[in-house]
Amino acid sequence: MTDTALSPAPVPAKASPFYQLEVLWVRHWTDQLFSFAVARPEDFRFRSGEFVMIGLPGEDGGKPVLRAYSIASPHWDEQLEFFSIKVPDGPLTSRLQKIVAGDTVLMGKKPTGTLVLDALTGGERLWLIGTGTGLAPWLSVARDPETYSRFGRVIVCHTVRSVADLAYRDFFTQGIHDDPLIGDEARAQLTYYPTVTREAFETPGRITDRIKSGAVFADLGLPDGFDPARDRVMLCGSMAMIKETGELLETYGLKEGSNAEPGDYVLERAFVG
Incomplete structure (x- = not known):
């Protein structure tokens, strides 16, 4: 051996x-x-x-x-x-x-984030407010059938500097209506509300300014201000917009939510820092 x-x-x-x-x-x-x-x-x-x-x-x-x-x-x-x-x-x-x-x-391999329906409590209207490429998660949420089963109205707000920056404008005004899964729901329940800050446009200015002035609510035929009993909000985009809008929502009585404790509005802190 x-x-x-x-x-x-x-x-x-x-x-x-x-x-x-x-x-x-x-x-x-x-x-x-x-x-x-x-x-x-x-x-x-x-x-x-x-x-x-x-x-x-x-x-x-x-x-x-x-x-x-x-x-x-x-x-x-x-x-x-x-x-x-x-x-x-x-x-x-x-x-x-x-x-x-x-x-x-x-x-x-590990997706994560708070811009999800699970982080919101029930409501009647869902506001998806974004600036620039902060529109991206709304392209996802606005094509999810659960969005339309949970909320009677879905409002996508997109603020950019120039009209050419309104990427996906045609999708939100036309293309989404042909979606085989949620096209009918989007046609009946989705509103697209773009604003432009540095060029002439039918809805000019920052979305935060249009919230403060009440213009966005008047344009959409809604009562002035956010109602914590009915409105739920998601925020994504520039840090300045998220901070200012978050503070505005708090003045209306909306409370920030998370995956652990759903609330009235959510933002993505991984992007905000």
């Missing part, structure tokens, strides 16, 4: 925290805004309104470059869509804006 040297057991490969996903299409809205979609992994599940980490491999073998992106698709969709700004010297978007169909991007 001879002694035999035992080989060390192989170390199992550590599972990657990211999916590597094929880019299906890219659309450039302006020189500052673009959207893209990736193939959805079969085992990926999320709630409409959640966000996930999106990125690209690091250059020269460095660590991946990632940032949080709201998923602009409803939870049932076979594609995962994202809406992004372009930052010329941004660590991620300077490269991400150059992707084309067939390229590969990284996506985290």
